[in-house]
Amino acid sequence: MKSILSILALSSLVSGICLANDSYRLADTIKNAVGDVNLLRAQGNLEIAPSALEALRALNFGNLVLGVDINEAASGSEKADTQGVAIESLQLTVVIDGQIYTFTDFSTKTKSVLAKGNETSRKEYYTLIGRTGSNSITGSELHNTSFDSTISIPVNINLSNATSVQLDIQLLNTNTKLGDPEAFYDETAGFEDLALLNFSDRQFLDVQAAGQAGAPLVVVNEVQSSAASYLYYPGQDRYFVVGYEDQYPNKGDYDFNDLVVAYRVSYGLTTEGKVTQVNGEGYLVARGGSYSHNWHLHMAIPTSAGIVGQISMYQPNTSETDVNYPTYVNVDSGLDIQIFSDTGITFKDDQRAFVNTEWDSQFVPGQKFAFAFDLEYPVPLSQMPSAPFDPYLYVLDTGYEIHLPGKLPRLGYSQNTALGIESFVDGQGFPFALTAPDDWQFPNEYIDLGIAYPQFIDFIGSNKDNNSDWYLNGVNSATTKYNSGKWKW
Amino acid sequence: MTRYFCAISLVSVALVTSGCMNAADGQSEVTESTPIIAGPPTPIANLAAPTATVLSDDSKALEDNLIAQGTSFSSFASTTITLHVNDTQFEGSRVFAKVMDQSQNTLFLGEIAVNAHIDIPFEVARNLYPLTVEYFSNATADQPLFSQVSL
Numbered sequence: 001m002k003s004i005l006s007i008l009a010l011s012s013l014v015s016g017i018c019l020a021n022d023s024y025r026l027a028d029t030i031k032n033a034v035g036d037v038n039l040l041r042a043q044g045n046l047e048i049a050p051s052a053l054e055a056l057r058a059l060n061f062g063n064l065v066l067g068v069d070i071n072e073a074a075s076g077s078e079k080a081d082t083q084g085v086a087i088e089s090l091q092l093t094v095v096i097d098g099q100i101y102t103f104t105d106f107s108t109k110t111k112s113v114l115a116k117g118n119e120t121s122r123k124e125y126y127t128l129i130g131r132t133g134s135n136s137i138t139g140s141e142l143h144n145t146s147f148d149s150t151i152s153i154p155v156n157i158n159l160s161n162a163t164s165v166q167l168d169i170q171l172l173n174t175n176t177k178l179g180d181p182e183a184f185y186d187e188t189a190g191f192e193d194l195a196l197l198n199f200s201d202r203q204f205l206d207v208q209a210a211g212q213a214g215a216p217l218v219v220v221n222e223v224q225s226s227a228a229s230y231l232y233y234p235g236q237d238r239y240f241v242v243g244y245e246d247q248y249p250n251k252g253d254y255d256f257n258d259l260v261v262a263y264r265v266s267y268g269l270t271t272e273g274k275v276t277q278v279n280g281e282g283y284l285v286a287r288g289g290s291y292s293h294n295w296h297l298h299m300a301i302p303t304s305a306g307i308v309g310q311i312s313m314y315q316p317n318t319s320e321t322d323v324n325y326p327t328y329v330n331v332d333s334g335l336d337i338q339i340f341s342d343t344g345i346t347f348k349d350d351q352r353a354f355v356n357t358e359w360d361s362q363f364v365p366g367q368k369f370a371f372a373f374d375l376e377y378p379v380p381l382s383q384m385p386s387a388p389f390d391p392y393l394y395v396l397d398t399g400y401e402i403h404l405p406g407k408l409p410r411l412g413y414s415q416n417t418a419l420g421i422e423s424f425v426d427g428q429g430f431p432f433a434l435t436a437p438d439d440w441q442f443p444n445e446y447i448d449l450g451i452a453y454p455q456f457i458d459f460i461g462s463n464k465d466n467n468s469d470w471y472l473n474g475v476n477s478a479t480t481k482y483n484s485g486k487w488k489w
Numbered sequence: 490m491t492r493y494f495c496a497i498s499l500v501s502v503a504l505v506t507s508g509c510m511n512a513a514d515g516q517s518e519v520t521e522s523t524p525i526i527a528g529p530p531t532p533i534a535n536l537a538a539p540t541a542t543v544l545s546d547d548s549k550a551l552e553d554n555l556i557a558q559g560t561s562f563s564s565f566a567s568t569t570i571t572l573h574v575n576d577t578q579f580e581g582s583r584v585f586a587k588v589m590d591q592s593q594n595t596l597f598l599g600e601i602a603v604n605a606h607i608d609i610p611f612e613v614a615r616n617l618y619p620l621t622v623e624y625f626s627n628a629t630a631d632q633p634l635f636s637q638v639s640l
Contacts, residue, residue, distance in 0.1 A: 113583070120632065231609060234613060272605050382608065387565075405561075425538050425558075430556055436564050450554070457544060457549050460562060464566075
């Protein structure tokens with residue numbers, strides 16, 4: 001908190017100085033990984049006086065600082081809220097009185113270790129990371145733009161009399177066949193917009209660090225504020241899908257679609273393997289029951305970890321958080337978050353009683369959640385809870401909790417607690433909650449899971465030796481037509 | 490015998506549940522005049538699950554089968570991989586590791602301390618094993634090292 005306050009104070013102090021030295025959005029951009037950029041020409045074909053360029057250099061302590069708006073394709077591990085490129089080379093060429101000066105040193109706030117082209121060996125490259133619509137700079141020429149990252153170029157000459165200031169930049173063509181991190185830092189769509197920044201705008205973007213939290217293999221150059229590595233459950237681009245039978249403790253119809261939720265969790269780690277961050281996100285996928293539920297995610301993080309962070313909830317197909325979000329969390333241990341509330345109200349199909357579980361229904365997108373927590377005291381991985389954790393329902397109509405088999409009731413006010421009911425399997429031995437990989441397409445309404453997925457019984461009956469891909473072999477007419485590409489908006 | 494046992498079991502299940510089931514949609518009806526908790530139902534969850542798995546010969550439906558107590562239903566399997574690179578393996582000053590499943594999905598990615606032994610627990614769909622472990626450094630001269638971990 002102290003450092004944030006000091007940055008704000010510094011920022012406002014400097015912004016007062018910079019009022020006459022505004023940032024400029026440049027006319028040239030980086031296209032197809034190449035930038036041939038005139039730093040004396042602003043958007044709208046307006047000239048930038050060399051004296052203005054010199055003022056920006058002086059205010060940035062002898063550096064020309066560029067802002068970059070990252071515009072990459074949201075595919076693979078790149079998505080709207082985190083995307084990146086790497087810089088292979090950069091050269092600044094200045095002409096003053098017929099003399100040519102070149103500068104090739106530069107830095108950005110982040111690096112990664114990447115393989116180029118068809119190579120397999122890697123080395124460090126400076127990277128630029130951002131997200132769609134990340135910028136909220138106000139009181140500046142950059143107001144309502146979406147600049148993300150900064151490039152700093154040390155320039156040790158006065159630019160007041162420059163007749164030409166030209167920047168040539170080449171983005172790295174990464175070996176995307178290796179997957180991440182190369183796939184993330186590839187250059188695909190472009191073009192990247194550029195701006196010359198004053199000090200306060202530079203500070204804003206550097207502190208904002210847009211998109212860094214979700215980017216792979218971010219090597220931060222200064223104070224190590226982000227994790228050195230990330231561990232993903234069940235995978236960086238994967239989700240656990242959990243389906244419930246909400247008639248508990250009475251047997252249901254085994255369609256495991258009374259509520260369907262997709263979620264995933266990642267741990268940020270130190271280089272020694274201690275957990276410093278816990279992040280997660282997920283979606284409401286379907287509600288095939290008439291009951292209403294609260295959905296919780298319980299993670300038994302050890303006592304005194306010092307969990308501080310926030311939870312955000314997004315309305316379908318928007319990046320705007322719901323009213324009352326983000327909510328802030330500050331607890332010692334035992335993270336147990338009520339994420340989705342009263343699903344009968346918040347997740348409805350206006351035409352039907354059920355949502356997304358009938359074969360002829362139109363798809364209704366569900367809410368999305370995201371959370372990010374820092375652990376004040378890093379916790380060894382051996383003391384962290386195991387995936388898939390404890391995703392559970394509280395059924396508002398019955399007062400019962402429904403957990404995965406082997407888990408215990410959590411809520412003091414639930415019927416489970418009042419009646420001492422702790423088992424979460426039925427009289428035939430089947431569970432009331434089931435997790436599956438996100439390729440699983442849950443059964444349509446009233447369809448028994450075993451009918452929808454004929455290999456499931458053999459999978460279970462063989463002690464899981466046979467048909468481990470049962471969830472990929474559903475009967476088309478018995479399973480939802482909506483795959484993860486539909487609910488993962 | 491198997492079918493007879495299943496039939497008895499299903500009858501008893503039906504008797505327990507019929508009092509609160511709506512035949513039309515399989516859901517309990519809750520109206521304003523009905524107490525939300527109408528007293529404790531006979532909790533099937535507390536009935537002992539079968540001690541042995543008895544699979545029907547002619548039905549794949551869960552409804553027609555019995556599964557033994559303590560059976561796991563997870564499609565995921567846990568495994569722990571120890572990440573370790575000693576200081577003689579690479580010239581680079583920083584060492585990184587990546588773990589992927591068979592679908593090329595990243596499970597772990599980042600920097601690890603040289604000479605540290607880090608036990609990483611993974612939870613991966615059973616059909617996505619073996620996992621691939623890759624170590625690499627920040628030195629161009631260092632070629633990545635690969636290994637595989639099976640279930």
